[in-house]
Amino acid sequence: MTLRPDLRVIADHIEPGARVLDVGCGEGTLMAALRDGKGVDARGLEIDPLNVAAAVARGLSVVQGDADVDLADYPDGGFDYAILSQTLQTTRAPDRVLDELLRIGRRAFVSFPNFAHWRVRASLLWGGRMPVTRLLPERWYDTPNIHHLTVDDFRAHLDDRGVTAERAWFLARGRRTRPAAANLLAEHAVFLLRL
Structure with a gap:
């Protein structure tokens, strides 16, 4: 199975x-890989009912x-x-969701697109459009991304909240x-966090 x-x-x-909780697990691709490859007890939470059905059809525990x-x-x-992959920027209250992740899991993985990547900057600068x-x-009008964060925004938020980025x-x-140079060169970021 190929993973992003x-x-x-x-x-x-x-x-x-x-024991893993995958929040915004989609069709359960990561959960299936962890279950099959590492014997992980994976649970999922997903908002899209079609994705929930697809994950359950794979034999995964998703609600x-x-x-x-x-x-x-x-x-x-x-x-x-607790895992939140490519979902933080789609939540209404990402700060509270992050607090909940760190309460639920002893550690949390968070990944997100970096909206300060040089290609995004160049597109705005030279094209004047999102x-x-x-x-x-x-x-811009059909994106699920309602909060546009950067690597440096996320690092500052962690510092403000007293959250440790282990890796x-x-x-x-x-x-x-x-x-x-991650804020300029990274398209995506992955953080492993703990309180």
Whole structure:
């Protein structure tokens, strides 16, 4: 099974047998890879009923729900990892969703598109319009991305909240790029967090 580059980073860094909650799990691609490859006890929360049905058809434990409201129902420390991949920027209250992730999981993986990537900047500068790219294919009016964050925005938010980033990976064209210039060069970021 081929995983998106950010999901591959996450899968590679989860211990076998861990208890995982994948929030915004889609059709359960990451959950299936973790279950089949590492014997992980994976659970999922997904807002789209078609994705929930597809995940359940794969034999995965996924419920329909909204990260903005339904994470409050999960117990403190109920999972080794809470995962939010390419979903933070689509939530109404990303700061509260992040707080819930860190309450539910002993550690949390968060991945998101970096809206400060040089191609996004160039598109705005030279074209004067919101970019439509391979990784951000929707137009401004049909995008699920309602919060446009950057690597530096996320780092500052973690500092403000006293959250520790144990590790971070920055990806461009599916490969790792340098952390020092991540805000400019990374298309996606993956953070492993703990309180």
